[in-house]
Amino acid sequence: MALQDRPNEKPEASPADLVSSLAEASLALARAASEGEAYAALDMAAHRLAALSSGRVSICELGMSPNGRALILWQSSRGGLSIGEDSLFAEWYTRASRMGGEMTPARGHIWYGLLSADTLNDETGIRVAIFLKFDEMKEELAAHAYGLADIAAAVALRIRKQKAAALERRRFDGMYETTRAWLELGADIVWEASPEGILRCRRILNRRGDISRLVDGMDLRSLRIGGGGQSLLDFLEQQGSVRHMRAHLPEDAQGRMSTGETLYVSATARRSPDEDAPYIGTFTAIGRDAPSDGTRETATMLLQMRGARIREEQHRREAEAMLQGLRLLLSQDSSREKMSRLVGLVGECIGSSDACVAEKGLDGKVRILVPQQKSPGPGAAAALDFIAAGAPRGVVGVYDIDAAEGRNIADAFGLEGCQVAALALPLRGDAAFLVCVTRRAEGFAPADLDFADRFALLLRQALLLREEQSHLAQTAKMAALGQMSASIAHELRQPLNTISLAVQNLEFLLESLDFDREAAAKKTKRVLAQVERASDVIDRMRRFGRKSVGEHASLVLRNVIENVEAIMHHVLLRAGVRLEVEISPDVTAYADQLQLEQVIGNLLQNAVDAISGIGAKHERAEGLIKITASPSPDEKGMTVLRVEDSGPGFRPEIAERVLEPFFTTKSAEHGTGLGLAICDAIIRESGGRIEIGNHAAGGFVQIVLPRQPA
Structure with a gap:
């Protein structure tokens, strides 16, 4: 089961009191300084939302597995609703993500759910979901839920950043304290010794390699300390530590000490029996006529530590960005959405103010893949030829806007900034390029460009995925022509x-x-x-x-259906199936015409097969396919195209799998199981989705598409 209902508490309070309580819970959430406080505030908010809606509520913190599957990391316990990580949840998450996190029903309208804004999960991959089960949706309730989800996601991001920063501070403080301790001791040599007392130098400071050569390999028993002449090993066994005491070397070693210098030792014994080196310490050489210069390397060491910390922070951020990029690449989003988000991520990491991915096809025509609504200028082809000639594969080309070549590239792609960077993304066929600009007066940093070069691997994989989907769609189209x-x-x-x-x-x-x-x-x-x-x-x-090249435009759906009907006329005629089309001439959708015609043709062929009993037994009466299209009543800016047939419909055991690649109930001569999977990929590339279901007289496939570009 996807959910188990629990008895819901019903506090006796007026609506005003409940709204006030919800505001109190939101304020407590915003003030949360730890995960525990945040979860307690979310529990209280779930309780209040349930009371406000007279329904059942669950608030969940969601993450992503390495293979792109949504995971429930935490779930509230006081809202009366429990969500499980089953196929119902996975299907809902995919649909809700495609719709930008808007309120989306689960299959069968068992419950509704929404997601926090995806802009709040870029660094952690964490999103907050609010699930509701109620009799009647209230606009006020939805507004509360959206605001609460975004607050919770922002708090989760803040707390995780604080935890990471605190961990980093602790690590740095530990390094600093260790170094400061060495410097306070004026250490020239840092050493450790085995259980047998054999000394080994671990670090040489202040260029005192001469002392290292004297003491390395020495037995602690041969070192005498203080005025009593006790061995250092015996003293450590008895006292546990020694601090800044004079050390007497064996006579042969003492004679090789620099004239006028005295050696001092500080050491401690670690009591753990598992230690390979139970004794650690330092040696300090002090001149006869001058005090110890314990800070002579302080500035150098602190600068080195600062540089190391900066490099470590840079590597950490790059690793996080690469991990986030991999997460995007493995997500259920369309290849166009993946590319868009990957370009945004790399732009944020390298300080780019604007960026695009442009492709030059074998026909010489330039197309901008990301962002979708941007069009290339008249000099785009020449600009890409210049980039390709000046920057070999895998090398980032950098051009100042003040120079003619930089200005030409920026104008060709409608970019504004102080410096342009361009990187080739080699594919098997067409040539693609990442072009970005920065408004920083100093331009791109070399480290940023190196990272862009490494990150380009993920962009190239997204482009290759798009290319493979295009080849697969073309193969399916040729198979359909064969049929x-x-x-x-x-x-x-x-x-x-x-x-x-x-x-x-x-x-x-x-x-x-x-x-x-x-x-x-x-x-x-x-x-x-x-x-x-x-x-x-x-x-x-x-x-x-x-073959389609992905040219999206606003299409009159009735004209698209007429084109497909002309192609499929004899298929329908031979099968004895009647086609009814009820589409107003003003109903439009934003898509690629060739791809949409391929999708509709595939749906008509599947409907004919279903009516004819191919893939499922069916006692046929009248063969009828009905196509309707209208603006969506539930989603603003979307159009719903519905294809109904009089076949047997979708059996419950296959309804969840029909969009999977290679899943089919037909024999080998009638299908490969790729048709609907390719249709799903094409529609998702256009920013839409496919829905499957049954009606009173058979089955239906419903396509939801935007009317305008996103």
Whole structure:
């Protein structure tokens, strides 16, 4: 089961008191300084939301597994609703993510859920979800839920940043204290000794390698300390530590000490029996006429530590960005969404103010893949040729805006800044490039460009994924043409037969003694009409088989359906299936026309197969396919295209799997299981989704598409 209902508490309070309590919970959440405080505040908020809605509520903190699956990291216990990590939850998360986190029902409207804004999870991958089960949705309740989810996500991000910063401070403080202790002791040598007392130098300070050569390998028993002449090993065994006491070396070693210097030792014994080096300490050489210069390397060491910390912080941020990029690459988003978010991520990491990914096809035409709404300028092709010639693969080209080449590149792609950086993203066919600008007067830092070069691997993988999907879609289209070959042959045979008969009649007229020019003209006109009809059939097939380049535009859906109907006419006719289309001429959708025609053609073929009993037993009555389209009543700016058939519908055990690649109930000669999976990928690339279900007389597939570009 996806959820288990628990008895919900019903506090006796007026609506005003409940709203006040919810505001109190939100304030407590905003003030939370730890995860425990944040979770307690969310529990209280779930309780108040449930009371306000007279329903059941669950607030969850969600993360992503390495394979891109959504995980429930924490769940409230006081709202009366429990959500499980099952297929219902996974399906809901995929749909809600595609819709930007808006209020989305689970399958069967068992419950509704929303997500915090995706801009709040860029660094951690954490999102907050609020699930509600109620009889009637209230706008005020939805507004409270959206605000609460965003506050919770922001608090989760803040607390995790604070924890990371605190851990980093502790690590640095430990390094600093260790170094300061060495400096306070004026240490020249840092050493450790084995359980047998054999000394080994671990660090040489102040360039005192001469002392290291004297003491390395020495037995602690041979070192005498203080005035009593006790060995250092015995003293440590008895006292546990020694601080800044004079050390007497064996005579042969003492004679090699620098004139006028005295050696002092500080040491401690670590009591753990598992220690490989139970004794650690330092040696300090002090001149006879001058005090110890214990800070002579302080500045150098602190500068080194600062540089090391800066490098470590940079590597940590790069690692986090790469991990986030991998998470995006493995997500359920479309390849276009992945590229858009990856470009935004790399731009944020390198200090870019604007960026785009441009592609130059084998036809020489330049297309901007990200952002989708941007169009290339007239000099885009020349700019990409210049970038490709000046920057070999894997090398970032940098151009100042003040220079002619930098200005030409920026103008070609509508970018504004002080410096342009361009990086080739080599593919198997078309050439793609990442072009970005920065408004920083000093331009891009070398470390930033190095990171962009490394991050480009993820961008290239996203582009390759898009390319593979395009090849797969084209393969499926050719397979669909193969399935329609019999119908195409029939449609061509009719005009050819007519032409053949007309030509035979013309031959008879020409041989006749009383040649009738008017009759010959009619026969010739009929031949030309049939030639044009055959030509139209071939043109439609050639257009259907052409590979799409992803050119999205606002499409009149009735015109799209008419094009597909013309191609599928004989398929429907041979199967005895009637097609009804109820679409107003003003209903539009934003998509690639060739891709959308491919999707609708696939859906019609599947509907014909279902009505004909291919893939599922079906006692056929009337074969009917009905296509409708209208603006979505629930989602602003979206259009719903619905294809219904009079077939057996979708069985419950396969309804959840029909969009999976290679899943099919048909035999090998009728399907590969890729059709609906490719349709799903195409529609998601356009910013939409596919929904599957049954109606009273059969099954339906519903396509939800935007009317305008995002």
